[in-house]
Amino acid sequence: MKAIRKFALFIIGLFILMLWSGIVRNITLGQRALGPLTKPIKTFSELPSNMKAAYNHFLVAPEYYLKTKEGDQKDINNLTYNLYGSYSYRSGDGFKIELKNFKTNEIVKTWRLPVSYLTEHHKVGQNDRLFPSKLMKNRGIIVACDEQPGLIRLDSLSNVVWHNKDFIFHHGMNFDHEGNIWTPGVKHDDGIIMPKTLAVDGSKIDYIDDLILNIDAKTGKTLYSKSLTSIFEENDLLEFLNRGSIVTDPFHLNDVVPVLTDSSRYFNRGDVFLSFRHLSAILQFRPSTGKVMKVIEGPFTYQHDVDVVNDSTIALFNNNTVAMDMKFNKYEFKPSKGDIQRKIVHSNVLIYKFETDSFKALYEEQFVKNKIYTEAEGLYELLPNGDLFVEEQGPGVLWVLNENGVVLKTTLKSDLEGYHYLPNWTSIYTDINF
Incomplete structure (x- = not known):
């Protein structure tokens, strides 16, 4: 019975998570299906990203600052x-x-x-x-x-x-x-x-x-x-x-x-x-x-x-x-000594x-x-x-x-x-x- 109860709770939790994700997605896309609840839900859903932005702002130098060598x-x-x-x-x-x-x-x-x-x-x-x-x-x-x-x-x-x-x-x-x-x-x-x-x-x-x-x-x-x-x-x-x-x-x-x-x-x-x-x-x-x-x-x-x-x-x-960002099929190579190096200086x-x-x-x-x-x-x-x-x-x-x-x-x-x-x-x- 305990296993069944845990499985049922897992299914209910998964359903609630999917429902919440759908609500947040619709609000993000500009829909206002929830009327007056739309703005509070949007604000709550943005808390993690806002906390991350605050961390970056106060503790990490923005990208427009470069560390002077x-x-x-x-x-x-x-x-x-x-x-x-x-x-x-x-x-x-x-x-x-x-x-x-x-x-x-x-x-x-x-x-x-x-x-x-x-x-x-x-x-x-x-x-x-x-x-x-x-x-x-x-x-x-x-x-x-x-x-x-x-x-x-x-x-x-x-x-x-x-x-x-x-x-x-x-x-x-x-x-x-x-x-x-x-x-x-x-x-x-x-x-x-x-x-x-x-x-x-x-x-x-x-x-x-x-x-x-x-x-x-x-x-x-x-x-x-x-x-x-x-x-x-x-x-x-x-x-x-x-x-x-x-x-x-x-x-x-x-x-x-x-x-x-x-x-x-x-x-x-x-x-x-x-x-x-x-x-x-x-x-x-x-x-x-x-x-x-x-x-x-x-x-x-x-x-x-x-x-x-x-x-x-x-x-x-x-x-x-x-060019380093291209994707290739992976092949198995024998280990190389790396005698030739392409180096752009x-x-x-x-x-x-x-x-x-x-x-x-x-x-x-x-x-x-x-x-x-x-x-x-x-x-x-x-x-x-x-x-x-x-x-x-x-x-x-x-x-x-x-x-x-x-x-x-x-x-x-x-x-x-x-x-x-x-x-x-x-x-x-x-x-x-x-």
Whole structure:
């Protein structure tokens, strides 16, 4: 009898647990079937996650703080010219966007975007970021809510001028010759990504179908959008869908760079260069005709931040990352001595010349000597005098390099001792019109 009673109690307990799970699921999905009891049940069900968040907030440094390594604690600053950078970081109940002169360490201008404003439009996580930040005339600035719906323009007093919530915007942001913005994005439904579905022999998988977007910088209105699947399909390049190192995110578009120079033998003004991390490829695309003009592959992997150098040259940040997240069938191997090791010790910046279809690393010795490497993200800016600014995203170190060595090495100092801020796609200027 005792065994039967225990079994009956187990079944009843299991039923109650299933019933509770169903109630919590329905409430989480926005249903209000329980009327006035909905809110109390939701609050109670969120207690474990809220307790965990509180623990992380008070006892664990958020992810936007990076522990400063011993070798990165001392700055190097040999700048002889003004070098300005705009960047953002989380500060208490809001985000700060700063414009800094790295030569003098002076904060030239600060903007602030309260978390309370963002929560009116979407849920804000503890480790959410704003990036990149692009300076406008009249001391305005444009920022994107990373992986959340929202591209926002602030005026000089941090008032919101416009807020485009049409898409989830992400990664790089660049101005074209008309002053409008090109950036990656993805469709969403109330903040949840709307995927495409790939079907192969009856098996289906959802995947992120990134968009290239053109936004009016004055009004925030979406001027142009085009999905990558349609671009690849219309140009007979759908086999690229099978090459992505992560099947649910086959493209991972991280930069849309418009050509600003006059039309040349190799590209037209208005063309855009598209950087795909998970394809380790760059495409030259012509929005006016919908044609892919060139596919560029080479000695680079998981690259970011493609830029046009002149009318026959582009450059890119080569993360030089080994794909480690792919899943393989398991095989039994005989124990190996491991005589050959693949070890990535540095990223680099590559110059690609259309004329010769060739690549050349810029200041390679400095990347090797200083072990400058970031597995993900990362960017650069080729300065007018030939110096090279580099954001080493992983360890959060900012560099300026040239053939003679290190001109600048610094971190974004934080309010937490022993830590510095994660750099969020620093935008670099050698001149500001203030």
